[in-house]
Amino acid sequence: xxxxxxxxxxxxxxxxxxxxxxxxxxxxxxxxxxxxxxxxxxxxxxxxxxxxxxxxxxxxxxxxxxxxxxxxxxxxxxxxxxxxxxxxxxxxxxxxxxxxxxxxxxxxxxxxxxxxxxxxxxxxxxxxxxxxxxxxxxxxxxxxxxxxxxxxxxxxxxxxxxxxxxxxxxxxxxxxxxxxxxxx
Numbered sequence: 001x002x003x004x005x006x007x008x009x010x011x012x013x014x015x016x017x018x019x020x021x022x023x024x025x026x027x028x029x030x031x032x033x034x035x036x037x038x039x040x041x042x043x044x045x046x047x048x049x050x051x052x053x054x055x056x057x058x059x060x061x062x063x064x065x066x067x068x069x070x071x072x073x074x075x076x077x078x079x080x081x082x083x084x085x086x087x088x089x090x091x092x093x094x095x096x097x098x099x100x101x102x103x104x105x106x107x108x109x110x111x112x113x114x115x116x117x118x119x120x121x122x123x124x125x126x127x128x129x130x131x132x133x134x135x136x137x138x139x140x141x142x143x144x145x146x147x148x149x150x151x152x153x154x155x156x157x158x159x160x161x162x163x164x165x166x167x168x169x170x171x172x173x174x175x176x177x178x179x180x181x182x183x184x
Contacts, residue, residue, distance in 0.1 A: 008173025012041035021047040025054065038177045039085060039169055049168075056161050063154045067097040069117060072107035073124045073158045079108040080128045082183040083166035085174045090162075092178040108184065119145030120155055127159045 015026040022044040043050035071094040078086035094104040110121040123142040126134040
């Protein structure tokens with residue numbers, strides 16, 4: 001497996017020379033996204049880490065939350081965790097899935113253009129602020145706003161997935177390869 005060091009703490013696997021499982025996974029990323037982000041190149045150092053991320057992300061993409069809402073949760077989580085890489089990446093991806101720029105900016109503050117999405121983001125922020133222990137009244141507030149139990153479960157899962165990528169990229173020192181958006 002060949003690497004090119006472009007991160008502060010973890011090398012990036014070069015997709016052009018990667019063989020075996022890392023090469024297969026990176027080509028799968030390229031096939032799906034049309035590009036291979038630095039995050040996935042860094043994760044390819046441990047194919048199990050990249051495979052796990054891709055499987056979890058892929059499963060959630062078939063859930064009840066829309067791509068736009070998933071990106072809003074990702075933006076909120078990246079802002080909360082001050083992850084430059086993920087905030088930049090998900091702001092760019094949000095545009096790709098049709099989320100208006102103003103909605104992406106509002107997501108950083110757990111706000112949205114509609115009440116239900118605001119309730120989703122408010123609940124996601126409650127998960128972050130409480131370190132994974134939102135209060136029963138916060139569950140109830142989400143339900144009263146029309147958020148289903150399936151959506152609640154997926155909000156939790158999306159926060160967890162994005163928390164993983166935030167921590168991974170911060171620890172790895174992954175170089176941002178999207179238009180840079182800095183946390184406030």
